[in-house]
Structures are given as C-alpha cells and as structure tokens.
Amino acid sequence: MQKHRTNLPDWSALIPVLPAAGPRRDALQAELRRLIVTRVLLPGQKLPPSRELAQRLKLARGAVVAAYEQLAADGFVEARLGAGTFVAAQVPEHAAHGTALQAPVPTGPTPLAPAPGKLGGGTVDDRTLRDLRGLFREALLRPPPEFLHYGDPFGDLSLRREIVDYLRVTRGIRAGIDQVMITSGTQSALSLIARAFLPSDSRIWVEDPCYPQALNLFRSLGLTIIPVPVDGDGLDPAAGMLAAPEAEAVYLTPSHQFPLGATLSMPRRLALLDWAQGAGAWIIEDDYDSEFRFTGPPLAALHGIDRAGRVIYLGTFSKALAPGLRLGYAVLPAEVVETVRRLRDLTDRYPNPLIETVLARFMADGHYAAHLRRARKRCRMARDALVEGLSAAPLDVMNPDQGLHLIAFARGDEADAELQRLAEAGGLCSRRLSQMFLKAPARQGLVIGYSGFETAEIRAAAHGATRAITSGRRG
Missing domain, CATH: 1.10.10.10 (Winged helix-like DNA-binding domain superfamily/Winged helix DNA-binding domain)
Incomplete structure (x- = not known):
C-alpha cells in the first residue's frame, strides 16, 4: 500500500505563484x-x-x-x-539589472504603531527589553513547575514576595504575601473584586470625572453609580456622604486622579477611611501610575494608613513596563482572601507562571528599579516636549508634576470634539475630557498621553496639532 504523510508542513505562505x-x-x-x-x-x-x-x-x-x-x-x-x-541576513542592495532589491524602509509610524498622544503607552526601552529577553531565555530553558501544572490561583510566590517588599519601601504598605493576588491587569482585578463583594444592587461612589473603563465595568455589573465631585484636593468625601452615606464601596485614584491629576489630600484620606470604617464600606484604591512622580515621593497609599482593613489596593505593571505583559496585582484585606481565592479559582485558575517567573527575577536582580529611574527621566522629557509643542496653541495646558498624561483645557466655549478633530489632523491623538464627566458640569479639554513616545516624536506631533488648531480657529 502507498504510504501517505498526514502531517506535511504547511508552507502555503512561502509558496510562490508561477506562470503556467x-x-x-x-x-x-x-x-x-x-x-x-x-x-x-x-x-x-x-x-x-x-x-x-x-x-x-x-x-x-x-x-x-x-x-x-x-x-x-x-x-x-x-x-x-x-x-x-x-x-540571508543581509541581501544585496541592487539586482544584476540595477533594480532595487530591498523595499524602502518606512519613515513614519507603522499602521500598528500608536499615534503620539495615545494614552496607556508602555515605558520599556532597549536595555529593559534586553534584560527581559535574557530572563525569558533562562525561564524557557528551565521552566517553573507551574508551567507544566496548575499553580496557585493567587500567582507565583516569588513574584508576590517581591511585590510585598517593593510596596513596603515605596508605598508604605505592610501586607503578608498571602494577601497579594497577581492579576492580568487592573480591569481584571476590578471585575473580580466587584463580583466578590458587590451584589448587583450595591451603591458605589466614583470620582466625577472618572476613569471610563472602570465606570463601564461597574455599570455592566448592575451597580448603582454615585458620582462624587473632584476638586484640587481630589474626591470630596463630604459630598459622597451627603449623596449616599450608606454606599457599599468607593472606587478612586487618590495618588493621581484620572483624568484631572489631583492628589487626594491627607485630611480627605483620613475622612474617607473614617467613613469606610463606620459604614463597613470597601475602598478600592487604584494606584495606576504612582511610580511616575517627578518632584519627590508621593503621599503614602491609603492602604498604608488603613487600620481597619477596608482598603483594597490595586497596582499594575502596564504603565511601569508594558500593557502587553498583562500583569497587575491586588493587595486584599486578610479577612477576604479566601473569598477572592475561591472566586479566582473558578474563573481563570491562575496567572501566567512563565511571565511571573521572569518578572520576579527582573525585580529581585534590581532591573526594575533601574528601569523605573530611566523611564521617569524619559517620561519627564516627553512631558516637557509635549508642553513646549503646545505652548503656542490656544489652549490652557497643565504641566503635571507626576503621571503619564496631561490636560489641555479649551479656552472660552470651544467644544473639545472640534479640538480633538483638529489635533488629530495635526498628528496628535487625544481623549475628550468632557466625555469623562457624569453629573458635574463637563469641562472641555483634551487628555493627552506622553508615555512610550520619543521626545522628538511627541514634540513634532504637538507642533502639528498647534498649527492645525490655530489654523482651524482662524478659519
């Protein structure tokens, strides 16, 4: 009988089409x-x-x-x-008949590259990538046991230990390793926590304006949204207690309020903790970019001064490294650890052990601290370039002392929808500030990111936006 190979390699993409x-x-x-x-x-x-x-x-x-x-x-x-x-690694520059052999190298961003100004860009550089590449190679040569078996629903123990040490030094948080849960980012942690502690009829305070993805998640779970206004001192607990004193939870970004950028003052932190303890409410603290403060250390995390065990702290590596790593973490009150563990085990079982192993080594060997020092410097330079590029625009540009985005407020009664259109025509991406307000009077402005972009790139885009907005107003 004729033998047939049933598993031929599929070279279809490499097969040339020949004339008949x-x-x-x-x-x-x-x-x-x-x-x-x-x-x-x-x-x-x-x-x-x-x-x-x-x-x-x-x-x-x-x-x-x-x-x-x-x-x-x-x-x-x-x-x-x-x-x-x-x-061949290097092909000839010209064919025998003088035809150019190599395709021209693109001079602009590829279609998949984010436009300058887009929010949420990672901060890795070539050195960080080289360090991670070496650690991934080692991990693949000697993969962790969990790579071939089911692991702990809360994640790799060595990474959790590194996170505990890191938070104790940088954020004043003292927690046990068993209180730390590795997640696939902040959104994943929010979903898990909301499903664990907040039934569909629960009331939750949110900042007004608010981070849209969190707001959309809470709405999808049927929670009752209580908008609480934000001013220069952050979320106002007195306004929240007036609107819904018996709410079950509050979600906020106290270190660097998104999008306005305020830091929650110490008196308001203490008032919020007192309210949560008295009401038996949960405080969900989203500390998404506290690593990027350019003028000194941030205030201690809410979790670090919580004595009643009411704060759930969320951190992420998406901003500090790259969103593609899909790694974040939650620090839970000890009394709810088992509840969350059981729910986590019913959803995605456990995080990616290979990436966890690499990141634990990355932190333990000092690479993470060195990376953050370099990333802060690059982000500060990108911020300065963005501010300089927008300095001649008919906008009121805020120069933040921390974080990875800034706000350019509209002047007069100009709508931010038109400003966004003009800025993007000039090459600068943005989000509309007015769309992030819930009940408070919406302010018109553009929310612009500067992380993950080279200084020259973000400056050029800002200059282009300035020209487009200025010309648009004259027209």
Whole structure:
C-alpha cells in the first residue's frame, strides 16, 4: 500500500505563484527573489525543503535545487548544513539589472504603531527589553513547575514576595504575601473584586470625572453609580456622604486622579477611611501610575494608613513596563482572601507562571528599579516636549508634576470634539475630557498621553496639532 504523510508542513505562505508556461525554473528563482526583496520572506526565515517545494509546484526537484543554488550564489539565501535553506541576513542592495532589491524602509509610524498622544503607552526601552529577553531565555530553558501544572490561583510566590517588599519601601504598605493576588491587569482585578463583594444592587461612589473603563465595568455589573465631585484636593468625601452615606464601596485614584491629576489630600484620606470604617464600606484604591512622580515621593497609599482593613489596593505593571505583559496585582484585606481565592479559582485558575517567573527575577536582580529611574527621566522629557509643542496653541495646558498624561483645557466655549478633530489632523491623538464627566458640569479639554513616545516624536506631533488648531480657529 502507498504510504501517505498526514502531517506535511504547511508552507502555503512561502509558496510562490508561477506562470503556467515558460521556463519555470527561472520563474521560480525570480519569484523567490521578489518575495525576499519585498520582505514577504524575512531575513533568517527558512525556505521550504526542495523536495516538498518541487512536489507542491509539480517541478523536478533538480529545478528547485538549481534555483536555490543560484539565489545562494547571488547572496539572497544561505544553505546551512543539516538545517536547510534560509533567507540571508543581509541581501544585496541592487539586482544584476540595477533594480532595487530591498523595499524602502518606512519613515513614519507603522499602521500598528500608536499615534503620539495615545494614552496607556508602555515605558520599556532597549536595555529593559534586553534584560527581559535574557530572563525569558533562562525561564524557557528551565521552566517553573507551574508551567507544566496548575499553580496557585493567587500567582507565583516569588513574584508576590517581591511585590510585598517593593510596596513596603515605596508605598508604605505592610501586607503578608498571602494577601497579594497577581492579576492580568487592573480591569481584571476590578471585575473580580466587584463580583466578590458587590451584589448587583450595591451603591458605589466614583470620582466625577472618572476613569471610563472602570465606570463601564461597574455599570455592566448592575451597580448603582454615585458620582462624587473632584476638586484640587481630589474626591470630596463630604459630598459622597451627603449623596449616599450608606454606599457599599468607593472606587478612586487618590495618588493621581484620572483624568484631572489631583492628589487626594491627607485630611480627605483620613475622612474617607473614617467613613469606610463606620459604614463597613470597601475602598478600592487604584494606584495606576504612582511610580511616575517627578518632584519627590508621593503621599503614602491609603492602604498604608488603613487600620481597619477596608482598603483594597490595586497596582499594575502596564504603565511601569508594558500593557502587553498583562500583569497587575491586588493587595486584599486578610479577612477576604479566601473569598477572592475561591472566586479566582473558578474563573481563570491562575496567572501566567512563565511571565511571573521572569518578572520576579527582573525585580529581585534590581532591573526594575533601574528601569523605573530611566523611564521617569524619559517620561519627564516627553512631558516637557509635549508642553513646549503646545505652548503656542490656544489652549490652557497643565504641566503635571507626576503621571503619564496631561490636560489641555479649551479656552472660552470651544467644544473639545472640534479640538480633538483638529489635533488629530495635526498628528496628535487625544481623549475628550468632557466625555469623562457624569453629573458635574463637563469641562472641555483634551487628555493627552506622553508615555512610550520619543521626545522628538511627541514634540513634532504637538507642533502639528498647534498649527492645525490655530489654523482651524482662524478659519
């Protein structure tokens, strides 16, 4: 009986399309060269074995071998003994007939690159990537036991230990390792906590204006939203107690209020803690970017001065490193740990152990602290470039002393929808401030991010937005 291989490699993306007539060997050679030149086939990419390519194209194997040999002689591919044929790392600059071989290098951002000004950009640099790459390589060579088995629903013990040490030094938080839960980001933690402690008819205070993603989550869970106004001292607990004194929870960003940027004053922190203790309410403290303070250390976290065990602290590596890591953490009051553990075990079981292992080493070896020092400097420079680029715009630009975004307020009665349109026409991305208000009178302005962008890039985009907004107003 004829034997058939049932698991042939799928080389479909690498198979050239040849004309039905004419010298097919020459056509194969020309088409492979075109695929290399246009970077459909990338440097270092393996080509199909000659036998399988010949079978797929219904060519003599000798014709494929001859085409490969000619491409190798011209410098387009290289043969590796026992491994196969690969696209050369460096291909010739010009073809024999003078045709340019390499596709032009794009000069602007790729379609997948975020536009300057987009919120939530990561802060990794080349050195950080190099350190992480080495640690990932080690972890893959010796993967943690949890990589092949189910792990702890709260996450890797070594990473939780590093987080406990980090928070004790930087945020004044004293918690046990068993109180720390690794999550796949703040939104994941919010969802888990809300489902664990807040039935669908619960009332929750939120800042007005508020972080939209948190607000959308609370609404989707059927919670009753109680908007509490924000001023220069942050959320006003007195207004919250007047509106809903028996609310079950409050969600806020006390270190750097999103989006307005205020820091919750110490008298209001103490008043909020007193209210939560008396009402038996939960305080959900979202500390999303406290690492990025440019003029001294931030105030102690609410969790650090909580003596009644009412604060649930949320942190994230999305802003400090990169959103793509999908890692955050929650510090829970001891009395609710088992409740949350059971619910976590019913949802996603446990976090990614490979990434946890790498990040634990990254922190333990001092890379994280060094990265934050570099990232703060880069973000401060990007902030300054953004402020400078917008200085001539008809906007009132706030120069924040912390965080990863700023607000450019509209002047007069100009709508921020039109300002956003003009700014984006000039190359600067933004979010409309007015859309983040709930009950308080909406202020018109643009919320603009500066993390993850080179100084020259964000400055150029800001200058472009300034020109577009200025021209738009004249028109």
